Amino acid sequence: MKVLNHLGWQHYKSTQPELIITATLGRVRRVDRGEADVLTEQGELRAASDSQRTTVSAAPATGDWVEVVDDPDIGFRIGTIFPRYSAVTRRDPAEEEKGQVLVSNVDFVGITCSADRPANIAKVERFLILAQDSGATPLLLLTKVDQGVSEDWRQLQNEIRDVKIVHTSAHTGQGISEVRELVSENRSLVFLGESGVGKSTLVNELAGKIIQQTNEVRSRDSKGRHTTIARELVLLPSGGVLIDTPGIRGIGLWDAKEALNKVFSEITEVASQCRFSDCAHQSEPGCEIQEAIQRKEIGPQRLERYLRLMVELDEQEERLALQQRKSK
Numbered sequence: 001m002k003v004l005n006h007l008g009w010q011h012y013k014s015t016q017p018e019l020i021i022t023a024t025l026g027r028v029r030r031v032d033r034g035e036a037d038v039l040t041e042q043g044e045l046r047a048a049s050d051s052q053r054t055t056v057s058a059a060p061a062t063g064d065w066v067e068v069v070d071d072p073d074i075g076f077r078i079g080t081i082f083p084r085y086s087a088v089t090r091r092d093p094a095e096e097e098k099g100q101v102l103v104s105n106v107d108f109v110g111i112t113c114s115a116d117r118p119a120n121i122a123k124v125e126r127f128l129i130l131a132q133d134s135g136a137t138p139l140l141l142l143t144k145v146d147q148g149v150s151e152d153w154r155q156l157q158n159e160i161r162d163v164k165i166v167h168t169s170a171h172t173g174q175g176i177s178e179v180r181e182l183v184s185e186n187r188s189l190v191f192l193g194e195s196g197v198g199k200s201t202l203v204n205e206l207a208g209k210i211i212q213q214t215n216e217v218r219s220r221d222s223k224g225r226h227t228t229i230a231r232e233l234v235l236l237p238s239g240g241v242l243i244d245t246p247g248i249r250g251i252g253l254w255d256a257k258e259a260l261n262k263v264f265s266e267i268t269e270v271a272s273q274c275r276f277s278d279c280a281h282q283s284e285p286g287c288e289i290q291e292a293i294q295r296k297e298i299g300p301q302r303l304e305r306y307l308r309l310m311v312e313l314d315e316q317e318e319r320l321a322l323q324q325r326k327s328k
Contacts, residue, residue, distance in 0.1 A: 011186035023067040047076040062231040086135035091252030099254040112193035126251040133259035143198035185239030195247025
């Protein structure tokens with residue numbers, strides 16, 4: 001079980017004590033259309049995905065623990081997909097009323113941002129909701145800090161509560177050992193972020209060798225090329241697993257109200273004290289949120305972003321409910 005233990009099997013097994021294995025056990029390294037690369041004790045196997053799978057949770061994702069069956073008709077195929085103890089799920093960009101699992105069975109979700117770009121608080125908040133909703137621990141990894149950390153990034157960090165922030169630099173080595181310690185043996189970390197923020201460079205630094213190819217970013221707008229083309233699992237020599245992902249432009253949330261309230265916990269805590277349970281936090285009498293804004297304990301822009309995200313998720317719920325009623 002040496003290979004599987006390196007992949008985090010002992011940790012996974014502790015979350016699923018009743019698991020029964022009847023075929024070749026492995027962990028999905030990469031998923032392509034209709035096929036997946038699975039790491040097993042016998043080596044890496046290319047396995048077909050079951051064409052009969054129709055639900056989000058039944059489709060294989062990078063990081064899944066699975067059974068691989070040797071089918072006499074088609075060769076290796078993925079049989080059972082074992083339960084996930086965490087899953088990063090976004091709204092499917094191809095089908096708006098459907099979720100898409102990006103990666104599974106990770107312990108940390110590293111929201112990766114570059115200090116050489118302007119801080120986009122709204123986008124970071126969306127990534128944090130995605131991470132919080134996964135069941136894993138969110139991290140904020142700020143790369144390229146050797147080029148300086150601007151005031152807008154410092155302000156953003158002050159607004160983020162209960163999230164570990166690690167400053168990293170591939171040039172100086174800052175923060176690399178701190179991230180490596182988090183991803184000890186039996187633990188998995190996925191990097192999420194836009195293109196060109198340094199996800200693949202971090203993978204290479206942590207691995208101590210070139211695992212993922214990297215490209216220069218464009219100097220005119222600091223945008224990177226899409227170096228990573230698929231979500232891919234990488235084993236660290238020191239133990240632990242990394243999952244690199246392609247750059248994400250749009251972060252569609254999926255069934256994430258609980259995570260939204262956790263990311264904006266300072267708002268939800270104060271809102272619970274409002275006079276009316278259905279307070280819209282605008283001009284209602286007894287609105288504790290407006291009082292907190294006057295005391296400068298909550299920023300009006302942050303409240304606006306929270307309310308906008310809540311409306312987005314409310315509308316999503318209404319569309320799904322309508323869709324379910326029509327299907328009956």
